[in-house]
Amino acid sequence: MQCTIVPVTPYQQNCSIIRCQATGRAAIVDPGGDVERVLEAAKNMDAEVEKVILTHAHMDHCAASDVLRQRLDIPIEGPQKEDNFWLEKLPEWCRMSGFPHADAFVPDRWLEDGDTVTVGEQVLEVLHCPGHTPGHVVFYYRPQQVAWVGDVLFQGSIGRTDFPRGDHDQLLASIRGKLFTLGDDITFIPGHGPTSTFGHERRSNPFVADPNYG
Template structure:
């Protein structure tokens, strides 16, 4: 195994923050740290990992509110999401206040990500897939050698992401799933932003929102 992943559910939203560790180098990336910094760092310590970066699928508060805190605390960089989510980051304090979420300051990532980019974790390389719909700047991280993907709030077991937030788009979301994610392969296991893992093949067969039978 070249990558180890520990999922840490964080915030009252039970968001699936992941710690991805390159087994060869022991270096790690934290995916979508929405809160509960102590719990995330506890997982890092148990893995004996050295965090080198934070990577974000999108800019909703439950996925990114602790990112800047960790960036400063660990002296690491933030990569992602796509810059079309910048309006979410700029208004992060307002969204947190409106939702009764712990306060988070607005921040800017060190690197915006685009479709076709790559992100390294130690000696491993993740492919970046831009998947708008839930948010316009949402990205997915695909690690082909182990057939695994971190999909944020694009796709869930038996469901898909909400599109009733500002600049959400249902048609774009369905297109992202069916035209960008499913072609990556039925055997890919995906870690969603909330809830249990699944595979693209299972969702193609059974997901009422994007199954082949409904849209094919």
């Protein structure tokens, strides 16, 4: 699997384009905006975009999804259905934040814990990791030990939980119980900022470090 990260919107959200090298088919992860830049990056990868996949429904992660769906005639998969209230009010959140307008939309497929998502011939595992939002999911590609974690975990930090239906304890449980248990060597691509590994965050992240680690 090949991956290109395209920071989009004033929030510098890490939109990823992941491409199956066997087939050339690709998925766009969390397209929050800047459609032309994202499509140009896909073209430079010689990627045939077949779907949009979403970790969660905050505007900086999903606002360009329906534009891409209509333009490319592709489906949107994710997040988990508990994020539907964010999607229903997407125009309102954009207006309140001074973000470019985006219409409300419904994904073609809601995702649940244990589901899989295909990208060409490759398979991503779906983990439901609520806390930042109630319907947040993570995509894990086991063959290369890489995970797209949205706004659950960052290098040296964790996702905010002061938004509607955020839950700090639930977020910590998702990180420690769903992500760290996958293994220390797994690289993760967060929704913002640089990549890291689960092991590094277990050692040093002030919010979720394991005092007994190592």
